[in-house]
Amino acid sequence: MKKRPLSRRDFLKLAGVGTAIVVPGALGYGVFRSAQGEYPVEGSPYVENLLTEPLDGSVPILLIVNGDSPNPFGLYLGEILRAEGINCFHITDLSTVQAGSLEKYDIAILAETPLSAAQAEMFEAFVARGGRFVGMRPDSRLAPIFGWERSDGTLSEGYIKTESSHPAGEGIDPSTLQFHGAADLYQLAGAQTVAWLYTDRDTASEYPAAALNEFGAGMTVAFAFDLAKSIALMRQGNPELANQDVDGLNGVRTVDMFKGWIDLERIEIPQADEQQRLFVNLLSQLSRGKRPLPRLWYFPEDKKSVLIATGDSHSNPQPFIEQALEIVEKYGGHMTVYYSPQIVSDVGRAVRVTRFWLTDHVPVVSTVLGEEFGSPTPFVVEGWRARGHDIALHPYADAGLEQWLVYWKEFTGRGYGPVSETVRTHRVLWTGWMETARLQASYGIRMNFDYYHVGPSLQKPNGEWPNGHLIGSGRPMRFIDEQGRILNLYQQHTHFADEHLIPMDVPGWGGWPQLSAQEAVEVVKDLLNRSVKQSDFSALGGQFHIDPFQLGGDPAEKATVFLDGSLAYAAELGVPIWSAQEWLEFTERRHEADFKDVTWDANASSLTLSLIPRHEADSTLTVLIPAAHTDKAISALSVDGVTTPHSARLVLGNVEYVQVIVSTQAHTVKADYA
Ligand SMILES: [Zn+2]
Structure with missing residues (x-):
């Protein structure tokens, strides 16, 4: 699809053929x-060098x-x-x-893998001496340390149900939840069941899905299936x-890819x-009894959700x-517009760019051209x-992924570049399991909004139209491909879309649930309430098309009510x-920040740690420090040697945390417990 750019000689030839080129000709070659645009620079789509060197035990966990x-899928645990x-x-x-290196860590997490007898012995000895160990669908050689015994058979594509009475079950939804892949069947032999396997949404089995055990001086956790x-x-x-x-x-x-995969009774x-x-x-x-685990909060400051307006x-x-x-600015917000430019020839685009230039530089011309020529000019963009808004690319892929190049060229040729780092594909078309994701990552795209709640397959047999978490999540996470390679691209779900919820006279529009604009606002309110008031803690992706505003009348009214009300x-x-760009930047800053030198002085009951961001930024991160540890409560807190209040609390799962908002710079945090 890539074509040789036009040379100066080609340009001069073209300049002679007709009046269309006269104006750009006047502005010069x-x-x-530049109106011919650019193609993306291709790089590796993969995150390289995820393994740590040296293994010095300066953090509590070894994966x-x-x-x-x-x-x-082992790296996905990271x-x-x-x-x-x-x-x-x-x-x-x-x-x-x-x-020797294992002993330096408090907790070792082992991805699903077969083990040799020697490896199994090494892990057993680690636990016997007091190590804490987690196994994902572990090798049955390790059954003794997990306090369970292997039974014949497996259970695939089932459900798990957490034991609400177990301390590890605190703050976890007690409904049966889906798992994918196969679980091994075990009988308990001393372990405590934290969650049970269910053969379907309503039918319990006698087998544990997750179990906690004490072995020697140590403790273990096993998942019967691979969580990753x-x-x-x-x-x-x-x-x-x-x-x-x-x-x-x-x-x-x-x-x-979610038909018959997501249980619509669980999508909320x-x-x-x-x-x-x-x-x-x-x-x-x-x-x-080991080092307390510090944590970074999901959202900016003390927020319980973020709405990503696109x-x-x-x-x-x-x-x-x-x-x-x-409308977005009325609420202090910013929006990403995923824009599909009309594709024109190089000559046509040169004419257009010239008009842009005249509009931006000779204001009187804009009133003359304004009527027939409404595309945003580079100056407007x-x-x-x-x-604070973002104008990003909305490429078509109806004719295949090669169409990306056509849209990239058109977008940059018009002077709208550089192309932003987030994307949504027109019609959320998707190739392969991860082929589209690999292509996007190789073009430098770093967050994708293509996973999207739309269409007739999302109706329950009883006729209801549920909303929520098609992908089971309100969190951005990087993609992993079939071969277990982590892609340098975050997946963020688009939870609600006007074209799904609200019928309108717009080409290609569905509106299956037949909601009024106000009823669609109620859907968004419910998702926000669940996130903020019921501990779902989701970043919610929203789709508010621009097209209905252009159609005017009823579509424009509905689009206004939906956007404004939400x-x-x-x-x-x-x-x-x-x-989307702001959310990507926060997501990356948070993801890339590391806790380092986490130390626990058992005699003084004192925790110290460093927070090291990858890059300093004019923003904040929220550090969570356990409010209690090993039966002692936090009594003093300091950041960079300065005493800091420890009264702001947040409960997440079974832990109450002290919440400390710090600038995105290196910090030392010290917490004393008494
Ligand atoms: Zn589209």
Whole structure:
């Protein structure tokens, strides 16, 4: 698809052929050349160098993965830990683990892998001497340390139900929750059941899904299934449905991979997030008598949610984009407009860019051209960005992923570049299980809003239209591919979309649940309430198309009510309304910050640690320090040697935390317990 750029000679030839080129000709070859646009610079889509060196035990947790395991999802456990804010772990490969390095850590987490007898002995000895150990669908050689005995058979694509009476079950939704992949069946032999396996939504089995055990001087936790694989499949969809159009909505989209995969009776629950929280509850249990686990809060400051305001725009003229942005600004928010420029020839674009130039530089011309020519000029786009909004690319992929190049060229050729780092694809078309994600990551895109609640497949058999968490989550996490490679691209769900909820006379629009605009606002209010008041703690992606504003009349009225009503309620709850770019930047800052040198002075009951961000930034991160540890309560707190109040509290799962808001710079935090 890539074409050789036009040379100066080509340009001069063209300049002679007709009047269309006269004006750009007057501005010169430079304008003409830049109007041809650019193609993305391709790089590796993968996150490299995730393993830690040296293994010095300066953080409490060691994650052990096996690059040769038949289950390739081990590294995703690291993504889960960071999504949960447990940024205090090292990662190593099983082949290099030795007893000496293992001993330096409080808690070792072993990804699903077969073990040799010698490896199993090493882990057993670690636990016997007081180590804390977590196994994901562990090798049955380790059954004795987990306090269970292997039974024949497995249970696949079932459910788990947390024991609410167990301390690790505190703060976890007691409903049955889906898991994907296979669970091994075990009989208890001394362990405490934390969660049970269910064969379906309503039928209990006699087998544990997760169990806690004391062995020797140590403690263990085992999951009968692999949480990493289960959550990757829950979030990213069923690989067996890749490239299939099965959802009754024309086109192969992300949502196709969730047909028969998401239990619509459970879509209101962030099932993946709940199970991750259970995992962290168990880590907190294991940390008793060891170093307390510091954590980073999910959101900015003390917020309980973020609403990410986005709107797809299909070549809509400038005034209609402006209309939406002004509503967003009423509530102090910012918006990302995913913009599809109309594709034109190089010559046509040069003419257009020249008109842009005249409009931006010779104001009287804009009134002459304004009527027939409404695309935003680069000057207007720059102005929107200066107001904190984002104009990003909304590429078509109906003719294949190669179309990305056409849209990239058009967008940059018009002078709208550089292309932003977040994206939503037109019609959320999707190729392969992770092929689209790999392509986006290779083009430098770092957050994707293509997972999207839309279409007739999301109706329950009883006729209801549930809303919530198609991917089981309100958290951004990086993608993992079939081979277990982490992609440098965050997946953020779009939880609600006008085109799904509200019928309008707009081409390609669904409106299946037949809601009025006000009823659609109630859907958003419910999601916000669950996040802020019921501990769902979700970042909610919203789709507010620009197109209805251009159509005017009934569509414009409905779009206004939906956007205004949704944002008004977010503002009322104190939920920040952010552009996708702002959310990406916060997400990366939080993900990349590390806790280091976490030390616990047992005699003084004193915790010290450093927080080291990857880059300093004019923003904040919220550090969570356990308010109590090993039967003592926090009595004093300091940041960089300065005494700090420790009264701001937040309960997350089974832990009460002290909440400390710090600038995105290196800090030392000290907490004394008494
Ligand atoms: Zn679109």
